[in-house]
Amino acid sequence: MSQATWDAVDAYVEDRLLEPDAVLQQALADANAAGLPPIAVTPSQGKQLHLLARSIGARRILEIGTLGGYSTIWLARALPPDGLLVTLEREARYADVAAANIERAGLSAIVDLKVGAALQTLPLLAAERPPPFDLVFIDADKAHTPDYFRWAVQLTRPGAWIVADNVIRDGALVDTEVRTPDVLGNRRLHEIIAGDPAIAARVSATTIQTVGAKGYDGYLLALVLEPDRARG
Numbered sequence: 001m002s003q004a005t006w007d008a009v010d011a012y013v014e015d016r017l018l019e020p021d022a023v024l025q026q027a028l029a030d031a032n033a034a035g036l037p038p039i040a041v042t043p044s045q046g047k048q049l050h051l052l053a054r055s056i057g058a059r060r061i062l063e064i065g066t067l068g069g070y071s072t073i074w075l076a077r078a079l080p081p082d083g084l085l086v087t088l089e090r091e092a093r094y095a096d097v098a099a100a101n102i103e104r105a106g107l108s109a110i111v112d113l114k115v116g117a118a119l120q121t122l123p124l125l126a127a128e129r130p131p132p133f134d135l136v137f138i139d140a141d142k143a144h145t146p147d148y149f150r151w152a153v154q155l156t157r158p159g160a161w162i163v164a165d166n167v168i169r170d171g172a173l174v175d176t177e178v179r180t181p182d183v184l185g186n187r188r189l190h191e192i193i194a195g196d197p198a199i200a201a202r203v204s205a206t207t208i209q210t211v212g213a214k215g216y217d218g219y220l221l222a223l224v225l226e227p228d229r230a231r232g
């Protein structure tokens, strides 16, 4: 199998199962024109996040890693008019592009875009004692994914989903020769879920390998459990 096949299959699926969407296409075009890296989720992945949020009737979503707001728009569109999506982005320049894209999508009223390093904005968010989130999408610097995951567990309700993207990285997850901060972060994520009692008792998780227009990668999916429920 080759990247060309994965691209062709993604295109086939998009042609048949996704509606043409001028707002989302313009969001990607503007991010590209502004020089943002082309690392947003694919359309199919965006729709999967959207469907996941809809399937649980999500009213409150937390996203860590906004970029140009592409996944933000997919997720926020799953919310009711009085819902809220809080999205965290470190780069002010990226956040400006995202804000314009979110505005064009008509979602500014339900999206709260916070600029700053997530390890600084998350404690501030937690200090506000917000109602629990129904879904958290972790898609920022992978070295800190385990830290974001801990925050996500703290900030969600039982029954919430936590999705952590890009955890496979061409199989580097299990290649012991690779010790980059991103890969070490993804390994630590799996290790805390497997072995840290405070985390292991609170979630049931799996990781799914994927191929597609963004190559070979995958995501971790965790269900937040009632505090006293044994892990499934």
Ligand SMILES: C[S@@+](CC[C@H](N)C(=O)[O-])C[C@H]1O[C@@H](n2cnc3c(N)ncnc32)[C@H](O)[C@@H]1O
Residues within 6 Å of the ligand: 039, 040, 041, 064, 065, 066, 067, 068, 069, 070, 071, 072, 088, 089, 090, 091, 094, 116, 117, 118, 119, 139, 140, 141, 144
């Ligand atoms: C993969 S991109 C996000 C893509 C976006 N979720 C989408 O699919 O459209 C990762 C983003 O995380 C941001 N980021 C990296 N480190 C961060 C940090 N410490 N705090 C907040 N955002 C960070 C990057 O600037 C980048 O915009």
